[in-house]
Amino acid sequence: MKIPKPIQRGHTWRITVTYDKKRYSVTRDTPKECEQWAALKLLELKTGKTQVENGIKPSFPCHQLCEQYYAEHGSKLRSNYVIRSKLDNLDRILGHLATQSIHDFHPNDIVKWRNKRLLEVQSSTVLREFAMFSAIFSYAQKELFLIESNVWQTVSKPSKGKPRNQRISEDDQQAIFARSKWDNQTAPKYMLHYVGWAFLFALETAMRQGEILSMRRADIREGFIHLPMTKNGESRNVPLSAEAKRLLSLLPPENDVLVPVKVKTFKRTWIRMREEVNLPHINFHDTRHEAITRMVKVRKLPVEVLAKITGHKTIGILINTYYNPDAQDLVEMFNSSES
Template identity: 50%
Template sequence: MKLPKPVKRGDVYRIQILIQGKRLSCTRNTAKECEQWAIKQLLESQIAQKQEEEGTKPKVTFKELLNQYYENIGLLNESKSSRSWMKGQVSKFDEKFGFLAYKSIYEVTPKQLTNWRNKRLLEVGANTVLKEISFYSAVFTYAQKELFLLEDNPWMLITKPKKPKPRARRIHPSEIDLMLKVLDYERGDEPVLPQHYVAWGFLFALETALRRGELLSLQMNDIYEGHLHLTKTKNGDTRNVPLSEEAKALLSLIKHNGKKLIPQSENAFRLMWEKRKTAIGLNGLHFHDTRHEAITRMVRVKKLPVEVLAKITGHKKIEILVNTYYNPNAEDLVEAFNQVA
């Protein structure tokens, strides 16, 4: 079979091949890497076809299946954050699964996965385990319905952890003051040092409900007179976020000439935040809590209807917005009730 030539698209190369009527593609940094991938896929297909004809199953380990899924499905995901998360799963796979990583996919049992689930729950929260189970189940579904290697998906035969109640944490004004103090930042000052930008970003997130990743990916040319235009979001869709007067005042404090609004990497920003909050005993405060606080304030102060709020925050499911991120206290509900009356 003649190998198709990789096509250059921007800074990367893409190649497409046809195997048993199915079109597969991959994107790599060089044409040679694309060709190596295509040759590997064709050889594996020929071996698998021969083994099928001889009545034997191809030898595929859990790790090999994961790598194939990542190459053929994961790298094509439109969301950069999703691709990054999947890459993390691949890089830490051996550490996370141990001997199961090199076990044949035909020999992975629901009992083994249940034991893995129980061990994993001792290491991370239930939400993380639920996300990982969903991902690895998709990997095995890929083997079942796209590669036709499996008849059943063992992940579908285990009990999922109970989803914990969503966080309903509000940020008290005293906590804001403590964070600004430990980050050596005064309201109204121009941020200069790395810790200043973390403090500034904290205040800006409280006004805009931006996720940390959205905040740190903002470019100066994403800022308009009355709104922000987000091109890099969690779900991959662009959205516009209106700016309050407080948010505009914060933006006026940024004086640098760089391309990024906050000239820091996400990892550096995160580490600074974690280190400083721990130093003052605010371990229970998550940066993502700014999203809860900001959304609750938008309802309480701005009186935004939920359908408008969803456009601002980027929520596609109204129930998640209402039940997870809108966290009014008793006084807020009483005030809202009396205003309607």
Template identity: 50%
Template structure:
């Protein structure tokens, strides 16, 4: 389409562009600026027409989708832990995807994502990659079914990493002693310093099978005679956790006036735990292993039925509880068999 000539109006120039029975006007200081605007405006109008006719895809980068998903889905997620996790993915997006973040979502292919998956597996474990693939796949499904930008989800066309074997890590009494020693804590001692509360939380987790986040969120008003009430657990439901005599004794050691049992942020607690366990060479010990240890002890010592155990631990799927968290050794199985 031929670009019209600008017209001088006083000290400035104006130009009019006609496209599909509509007129668009512009005023600039020079004639060349008017011509440049007109050329770009015509290209923009033609491109928009092709988009509306389905001949051309609109420009929508992967990074734009990441922002849109975070604003529309992440920030409105009813679960605080899920919101925080999605926020972490949003903040680290550019670092994880590099040049791929600048690519249009229409041009991202299964090959691109397979190459990303392979590189990511050299940086983190299979479980992390599986969780990330699930997150970004949900993002593209959002673009497909809510924004109507895509016809298919390329994440659904790649092979996911094989889920690693569930951890069956038990905690030996000698390891408990090492943890308490490096945190300068003794049984029966009132926790005062930050490191003491980490040790206290470690012991309380072994007695109750509560998750780290649940213990850190635990408030004094949720402690009752014989049990702890968790108003909202990982699966979204409330549950009551019975207290052993050892767990009651640990709670009696809490003397401060704060609202929460452990007056410490989750990040500070985690960093203290990671730093001190590394100092004594227990890198393979995860705080979550206390849950394995506690559940196995509950079965071995208290002879709890699996249905009762599931109510205590908050598991909705019995097979996950039995196959993932109950980790008996040969002696435990022989004793149960003969009993």
């Protein structure tokens, strides 16, 4: 069945589909969202309304539910690019469960998937994927009323595992930055330059990748940068070191978005850079670990001040996950306290 074209109404778009002499319509922000909704709606209508009326549950593949969840809910979340990336690789992540009907999911299926996935990736990754699929099935239960209970909630989650404590040494920093081919003195021009700039800026400020990519010129204030919205749902002010101010001064003045690089492009470029210098184990988020550890070592910041800078609501996570001193750092701090 052909998908009708969306019609623009002011700043929104509306689409209407007809099935069995009945009309169904919806309003969305973009034409693409309208078309996704229409395709899912027609599929839903065609998969056997008669069966439902006779008490038979029609097949509803997991991948179809995932796409409907993203169109209706996931695309509006701040983490939408992460969800989209996972769903784009659904066949690899879920295997045969991606095409299995949500009505045929059993606890044993989840257990087998969890144990297999733990052999493929880190437990923290499995935990995040587990939480995402659980949220999707909760959506099917509480919003679409397709299932009576969430099978994911009947199975034990994977353990968090040990916190990541990867540091970035001076040699690692120089190797990765050199690959950006930026001179650190003139305005960044190419994508590699901007990734190199963001790498150095993250080490100075402990800001997350998403926070750096969302910075606008109006956010720059006297001595700090204001982040209107962060991962924890609140705003934050990040003080700027002399080096951070210098880096900001190098950005082209016409840039409203200070780092004009899309998230996916940034990630691809970063991965290529680190692999080309044989440092595939270093993630961009490790700059946050390194920056926080340096702030304690160099600036001697008390933990309550550090939490305000980094945006951590839970002090335990800040101390146990992001502050990663090595043995020599601890020895130096211990001896300096005696002087």
